[in-house]
Amino acid sequence: xxxxxxxxxxxxxxxxxxxxxxxxxxxxxxxxxxxxxxxxxxxxxxxxxxxxxxxxxxxxxxxxxxxxxxxxxxxxxxxxxxxxxxxxxxxxxxxxxxxxxxxxxxxxxxxxxxxxxxxxxxxxxxxxxxxxxxxxxxxxxxxxxxxxxxxxxxxxxxxx
Numbered sequence: 001x002x003x004x005x006x007x008x009x010x011x012x013x014x015x016x017x018x019x020x021x022x023x024x025x026x027x028x029x030x031x032x033x034x035x036x037x038x039x040x041x042x043x044x045x046x047x048x049x050x051x052x053x054x055x056x057x058x059x060x061x062x063x064x065x066x067x068x069x070x071x072x073x074x075x076x077x078x079x080x081x082x083x084x085x086x087x088x089x090x091x092x093x094x095x096x097x098x099x100x101x102x103x104x105x106x107x108x109x110x111x112x113x114x115x116x117x118x119x120x121x122x123x124x125x126x127x128x129x130x131x132x133x134x135x136x137x138x139x140x141x142x143x144x145x146x147x148x149x150x151x152x153x154x155x156x157x158x159x160x
Contacts, residue, residue: 094151
């Protein structure tokens with residue numbers, strides 16, 4: 001893949017900013033044909049954007065609804081990138097969670113942070129919390145049996 005950037009450097013305030021216009025990704029297919037990113041499907045564009053973002057951010061990734069429009073192989077590739085660095089992922093689709101490597105009960109305790117709406121003083125508030133040790137133990141027992149996917153266990157245990 002070749003990235004073609006055209007633009008000019010500009011100075012703004014006290015910091016440097018680089019503006020690039022007319023950016024194009026050129027993709028070489030197995031048969032040697034070259035296409036531009038505008039010929040990709042919605043999911044292919046999302047995958048390309050995420051992988052480019054991951055390449056530019058070797059330490060931390062932040063992703064929101066990463067699985068939308070992606071095939072299972074592509075989700076696995078994204079999960080591999082997430083595992084290489086600290087990652088913060090928000091999702092309403094439990095599919096991505098099935099690709100997480102949960103190898104110990106401690107992983108189960110630290111991997112998930114839940115957000116729920118709770119009512120307090122007549123108002124709804126977002127309540128964030130980690131998985132408790134007891135919940136992690138129940139999760140781990142189910143997960144270790146290998147019968148259910150992570151997403152199914154989280155729903156069954158009321159953690160989703």
